[in-house]
Amino acid sequence: MTPSPEFRKQLEGYGLTTAEILYRMPDHPALLQSYIWQEYDLFPKFPELKKFLDFWARTLDGPLFKVSVAHCRLIKPAEIKALDGEFRLH
Structure with a gap:
């Protein structure tokens, strides 16, 4: 059984990142629309989010107004510890 790509990213220090964009x-510039983006990303530089926002600015018509980011580290490498032993509870 192999771990999922998301779990591997978490072990590398990635955490779940949510951005409200x-x-x-484009047709009504006075109106704002909301888009939620969620992916595993590295805090504090957010390379995945920056890549997505660059793609947005290059290819989509709706100009960005505001981006709010929330990040949570689910598993950090320091939280994984190898144990030497086995304990059984009856």
Whole structure:
């Protein structure tokens, strides 16, 4: 059994990142639309989010207005410890 790619990323220090992206509607610039993006990313530089926002700015018509980011580290490498022994509870 192999671990999932998401679990491997968590072991490398990645944590679940959620970004709320507010952008202006291309046809109605006075209106804002919300988009939620979620991916595993590295705190504090957020390379995956930056890559997505660069893609957005290059290819999509709706100009970015505001990006709010929340990040949670689910598993850090320091939290994984090898144990030498086995304990059984009856």
